[in-house]
Amino acid sequence: MSGRMSRRAFLGTGVGVTAGAAGLAFAGATVLKPAEAGQLLRSRIPLPEPYQMPLPIPQVLKPVSTDATTDYYEIVQQTASLQILPGVRTTAWTYGGTFPGPTLVSRSGRRTVVRHQNQLPRPVVVHLHGGHTPHDSDGYPGDEILPIGYTGSMAGMAGMAGMPVMPGTPVTGSRTYTYPLDQRAATLWYHDHRMGFTGPNIWRGMAGFHLVHDDEELALPLPKGDRDLPLMITDRSFAADGSLQYPSLDQRLLHLPGVTSGYMNGVLGDVVLVNGAPWPAHPVDGLHYRLRLLNASNARRYRLALDPPPPGGNGLIQIGADGGLLAAPLTHDSIDIAPAERFDVVVDFARYRPGTQVRLVNLLGSATTREVMRFDVSGTARTSDDATVPARLSVISPLDPTRAAVTRTFLFQNTEGGWAINGQEYDPAKPLARPKLGDTEIWRFVTDFHHPIHVHLAHFQVIARNGKAPGPYDHGWKDTLDLRPAESAEIVTRFTGYPGRFVFHCHNLEHEDMAMMADFITE
Ligand code: C2O
Ligand code: CU
Ligand code: CU
Secondary structure, three states, X not given: OOOXXXXXXXXXXXXXXXXXXXXXXXXXXXXXXXXXXXXXXXXXXXXXXXXXXXXXXXXXXXXXXXXXXXXXXXXXXXXXXXXXXXXXXXXXXXXXXXXXXXXXXXXXXXXXXEEEEEOOOOOEOEEEEOOOOOHHHOOXXXXXXXXXXXXXXXXXXXXXXXXXXXXXXXXXXXXXXXXXXXXXXXXXXXXXXXXXXXXXXXXXXXXXXEEEEOHHHHOOOOOOHHHEEEEEEEEEOEOOOOOEOOOEOOOOOOOOOOEOHHHOOOEEOOEEEEOOEEOOEEEEOOOEEEEEEEEOOOOOOEEEEEEOOOOOOOOEEEEEEOOEEEEEEEEEOEEEEOXXXXXXXXXXXXXXOOOOEEEEXXXXXXXXXXXXXXXXXOOOOOOOOOOOOOOOOOOOOOOOHHHOOEEEEEEEEEEOOXXXXXXXXXXXOOOOEOOOOOOEEEEEEEEOOOEEEEEOOOOEEEEEEOOEOOOOOOOOOEOEEEEOOOOEEEEEEEOOOOOEEEEEEEOOHHHHHOOOEEEEEEX
């Protein structure tokens, strides 16, 4: 934060927070291993019993117009009064009035143009997570959409306490994002990316799905239609009046980013929402279902498992990762999913006796956060199922790490009162990499804490963890890597297509807002 008041000057001491992840720790060093990537913020309202609410399915957004190459959409960002917990209303910040926002569905290679109008009281930035998107539509944190009449823009303003001077092009009222979507079928999501305030904005509801299909995927006999379920998992915390509570330093979300010192590791809620409903239940037939699991939580990691497991186990058949289909299915009893990661899985409910209630549980949670949702298998047996999981799903060409033009190492660590990459709190004046378009690069991530690390623009392949083979959840094309305490991981990637300024950052949103982000510039 050179030239400005340093974060630590106004973030207070951070003592007790920093202790959990103190000091430089390269892989192999002995460090404390915090069990949870955050601090629980307890709700102050009686919580409902789980499995009373139906699973909401976000509406698929209809284009306002379409032509030979392009589908055009409009989204109005607005506050909305939602019924999330029984008997109370919750004010949310939404895309189009719902949480999650509407689902966009695109065809690979067909341009999608989305005009976002900001009718919220604060600046917003829209990022398509997992999109291979040119700089000017990627939701760079300086490219704000200001509310009409708003005067407190961060972009271009020097001297705002604790905030870097942001390059960028703020606009007022609305912005049009153009997504070429020249990419594989995948489960993408869009969410807010406001500089310094992504955590509270997403917490208030600013996230939705954007699904991309392609011919290869559509030709497969995978479950489709209402047996292809996007599941956005978030944890939240509610105040006594039903409002969402979040420990922002500046509750007005005007100037001061970040959370109070006790929550610096991350904010964890005690209510698990799936598609915006607390611990919902969903009826299923004894057939194959595709579950597009997205962890859209600020900081919480989950270990998702079916309870009971089907006879013989291996109930979760993974078919895809962040960046689309795997080459071949992989079976799991449980799946570790860090913030922003996606796992596409197929579950065959024919493996359960009709009438079974199958809970999706979180083995890393306790009490209310151990429950996620429930599938109620219908009482009548089904015989015909047009869906299967083929043994071959796609072709994934491995990137060749021996052809890497460069290996870059990034150390993710805490500072006194913030979070840094290579010792640097977010500073757009100091990009940490300048990859050449077309080059293969190895990026090595090292840490002493939990950090889900996300790179914009390029998907990557994990090639090693702690010098050994990638883990069970590292397969396929990824855009977010679940880096754990005392780990080092290597990815191989290739930046293509679009020159310009992009970010990579920790997707623990409290870490991101408290400066664990850096620019890279492709050229
Ligand atoms: Cu999902 Cu830079 O974010
Ligand atoms: Cu992203
Ligand atoms: Cu982090």
